Amino acid sequence: MSFRPLHDRVLIRRLEGEEKTKGGIIIPDTAKEKPQEGEVIAVGPGARDEAGKLVALDVKAGDRVLFGKWSGVEVKIDGADVLIVKEADILGVVG
Amino acid sequence: MSFRPLHDRVLIRRLEGEEKTKGGIIIPDTAKEKPQEGEVIAVGPGARDEAGKLVALDVKAGDRVLFGKWSGVEVKIDGADVLIVKEADILGVVG
Amino acid sequence: MSFRPLHDRVLIRRLEGEEKTKGGIIIPDTAKEKPQEGEVIAVGPGARDEAGKLVALDVKAGDRVLFGKWSGVEVKIDGADVLIVKEADILGVVG
C-alpha cells in the first residue's frame, strides 16, 4: 500500500542500529538538538511559490537524510515506523 | 443536502473502526501527535495566490487522507460526523 | 436603512430555531469549536491583492453559511441581530 504526502511533506523511515551510516556520522549524546538519520520513502509534489507554481523538493525517495529529532508526525505503514515531516525540517543528505 | 466549503477548506468524514484502511497504516497509541484517517466529501475552490488567482486544491472528493487530530471544526451533516479542515492540515493521501 | 460592509467584511443575520436548515446540518453540543448558522445580508467589495486590485468575495447576499461562533462584531439593524464578520471566518455555504 502507498501513502502520497501532500505539498512539501516527506515520508521518512527512521534508521536504527545497524542500518545507520557506518563510521561517518556520529551524533554525540551531548548534542543540544540531536538530529536523527532516516531514509526518504516518498515525497510530496512540492510547495507553491507566490505565483502558485509548484517548486519540486530537493530530496527524493532513497535519499539518506538527517532531520530534527522533534520534527514530524509518527505513523506505522506496513509495520515500519515512518514519519511525515516538512522538507524544511531536513538538514541535509548523507552520502 | 450539500455543504460547499469556502477557499482552501475541505469537508472530511472521519473513518472509524472497520472502515479504516486495513493492514497498511497503524497509528501508534504512543505517537506524540496522533493523526486521524478520513474520507474527503467536498473541497473548496482553492486559496488565492498573491495575484488573486485561484490555486485548486490537491485533494478531491473520495480521497482517503490522514490529517492532524486537533484540526478543524466538527459538524454533523445528514447524520454523519464531518470536519471542516484547511487543506494545509492534511498530511497526505492513503492508497 | 442599509449598512455597506468595507473590504472583505460580510453582514450576517444569525439563524435561530425554526429558521435553521432542517434535518441536514446538526452542530453537536460537544463540538470543540461550535460553528453557527446564518444568512448573508450584505457583502463588502472584497480584499485587495498585493497589486492593489480588488478580489470579489465568494459569498453573496442570501447565502446560508456556517461561521465560527466567536467571530465578528454584533450590532442590531432594524431590529434584527446581525454580525459583521470577515469572509475568512465563514466555513462554507449550506444548500
Place this chain on the structure above:
Amino acid sequence: MSFRPLHDRVLIRRLEGEEKTKGGIIIPDTAKEKPQEGEVIAVGPGARDEAGKLVALDVKAGDRVLFGKWSGVEVKIDGADVLIVKEADILGVVG
C-alpha cells in the same frame, strides 16, 4: 484649522446621543465587542501596495461609519472629540 491624516489613517468625529443614526442601528449593551458610530472628517492618501503605488481609501469625508470601540488615538480639534483610526478598523458605512 486642519489635520491631514497620513497613509491609511482616517479622522473620525464620534457621534453621541441625538446625532446617532435614528431607528436603524442599535448596538446592544451586551455586545462582546461594542462598535461605535462616527462621521469621517478627513482621510489619508491611502496605503501603498507592494509596488509602492498608492491605493486610495474606501471611505470619504462625510461618511457615517461603525468602527471598533478600542480603535485609534483620541485628540480634540476645534473643540470636537476626534479619533485618528486606521481604515482597517472601520467595519462599514451606514446609510
Place this chain on the structure above:
Amino acid sequence: MSFRPLHDRVLIRRLEGEEKTKGGIIIPDTAKEKPQEGEVIAVGPGARDEAGKLVALDVKAGDRVLFGKWSGVEVKIDGADVLIVKEADILGVVG
C-alpha cells in the same frame, strides 16, 4: 551640524508650551494613548518596496506632526530635544 536619518526614519523636534499649535488641537489628559506634537527637522530617503525601489516619505522638514507618545529614540542635537521615529509612527500633519 547635521543628522541624516536612514531609511524611513524622521528626525522630530518636540514642541512644548507656547510653541504648540494654538487653539486648534488639544490632546485631552484622559486620552488612552496620548499623542505629541512636533516639528519635522529631517527625513530619511524612504523605505524600499519589495522591488528594492525607494518610496519617498510623505512628510518633509518643517511639517508640524502628531506622533505616538512612546515612539522613537531620544537624542539632543545642538541643545534641542529631538526624537528619531519611523514615519509609520506619525499620525498626521497639522496645519
Place this chain on the structure above:
Amino acid sequence: MSFRPLHDRVLIRRLEGEEKTKGGIIIPDTAKEKPQEGEVIAVGPGARDEAGKLVALDVKAGDRVLFGKWSGVEVKIDGADVLIVKEADILGVVG
C-alpha cells in the same frame, strides 16, 4: 587583517570619550532607549529583495552613525572593540 560582513551587516567601531562628535549630539542619561555613536569600518554587500537582487546598503566605511545600544554582536579585531550590527539597527548618519 580584514573582516567582510555578510548580507546587510555592518562592522562598527564604537566611539568613546574624546572621539565622539563634539558639541553637536548629546545622548541624555535619562533617554529611555539610549543610542550609541560609532564609525563604520566595513559593510556587507546588502540584503536581497524579493526578486533575489542585491540592494546595496545606505552607509559606507567612514560614516559616523548612531545605533541602538543593545544592537549587534561584540568582537575585538586588531585590538579595537567592534560590533557587527544589521543596517536596520542604524538610526542615521552624523555629520
Place this chain on the structure above:
Amino acid sequence: MSFRPLHDRVLIRRLEGEEKTKGGIIIPDTAKEKPQEGEVIAVGPGARDEAGKLVALDVKAGDRVLFGKWSGVEVKIDGADVLIVKEADILGVVG
C-alpha cells in the same frame, strides 16, 4: 564520506585553540552574545526567492567565518565536530 546540506544550510567545522585566526580577532569573554570561529566545509544550493528561483549562498567551502554561538545543530562527521547552520546565522568572513 560526504554530507550535502539542503537549502541555505552550511556545514561548519568549529575552530579551536591553535587553529584560530592569530592575533586579529579576539572574542572577549564578557561579550553578551559570543560568536565562534569556524571553517566552511560544504554549502547548500541556496534558498529560493519568491519566484522559486535559487539564490546561491555568499560563503563557500574553505571560508573562515564567525557565527552565533547558539546557532545550528551539532553532529560528528569522520571524527570532526561539525555544525549545520543557516547562512543567516553567519556574521561574516574573516581574512
